[in-house]
Amino acid sequence: MQETPRSAEGRIALVTGAARGIGLASVERFLAEGWKVALLDIDGGNLEAAMGRLAKPDATLAIVADVSDPAQVNAAVRQVEERFGRLDALVNNAGIAIFKPLLETTFEDWSKVLAVNLSGPFLCTQAAAPLMAAHGGGAVVNITSISGLRASTLRVAYGTSKAGLAQLTKQQAVELAQHGIRVNAVAPGPVDxxxxxxxxxxxxxxAYHDAVPLARYGLESELANVIVFLCSEKASYVTGQVVAVDGGFEATGIGLPALRGHNG
Incomplete structure (x- = not known):
């Protein structure tokens, strides 16, 4: 028997790192599909500007918080519950990058990147899952990176944090399935x-154009489309997956541009 997808009307999403970029594009996609959205960001100024741009005060909530701080994360989820009464989707998008050679990366650099990029999604999901479970479940999407799938220079902290997030996604998917919560990850390639x-x-x-089979950078809206799909009932049997949204970059292996277009 095929299940009838639930309407997006009345559904609530929480997006971290929501003041700009992929986070804000995801907020706009959710709103376009009838969701209400809590926008969380550490940058209050950019968050205020984003709220002004959206101009949907009845459907949005702004929360200034640091995802690496457990107390602030717990307080943020309480704000969502107080305002909307439930939570159906969490997008762990907040992240930072410090690009330095391995031998120049300080322990402070390392710790800061892992605190935001890996501990942040751990804390946010841990705080949000009980609220989701109380209302029948939901979906989590972690934003990892191609840098977590393929090594590159200058990314010892960033790439490692994103590789860890890919594994965290699978751990969360396995453990939270019993609560009706699906967990997937999106790994962006080069995005404008x-x-x-x-x-x-x-x-x-x-160089990126040469290495990417589709020969261009991705658009923030293209990432948002996949993120919102994974949060929707259309993805109701998808969990524990890392979806590369990268124009084919991760699939190319050595991917020599000089060989492209040749059959042998």
Whole structure:
């Protein structure tokens, strides 16, 4: 017997790192599909600007919090419950990157990146799961990275944190299934975010274009489409997966551009 998907109307999502980039694009996608959304970000100024841009005060809630602080995370989930009464989806998008060579990465750098990128999703999911379970379950999407699937220079802390998040996703999926909670991850490849535009030189962009079979950067909206799909009833039998949304980058292996288009 095929189940009838529940309507998105009245459903609630919490998105971390929601003030810009992939997080904000996900918020916009949720709202377009009838969800109400709590936006969490550590940057109050950017969060206020995002709320002004959305201009949907009845359907949104702004929360300024640090995902690496257990007390702030627990308080944030209580705010969601007080405002909306339930929680159906959590998107663990908040993250930071410190790009340094291995031998120049300090323990402070290492600890900061892992605190936000790995401990943050652990804390947020742990805090949110009981509220989800109390209302029949829900979905969690962790935003990892291609850097967690393929090693690269300058990413010893960032890449390791994202690889750990991919494994955390599977642990969470296995343990939370009994509560009706699905957990998946999205691993973005190169995406045209503000950070990428600021730090990727023309040479870097050209190199990515050569390495990605679709020969372009992804769009924030393309990531948001997959994130919201994984939170929806359309993905009701999908859990424990890491979905690379990367234009084929991770699938290419050595992927020499000179061999592309040749059959042998």
């Amino acid at each position: 975010t503000a950070m990428a535009k600021a730090v990727h030189s023309p040479e870097i962009r050209a």
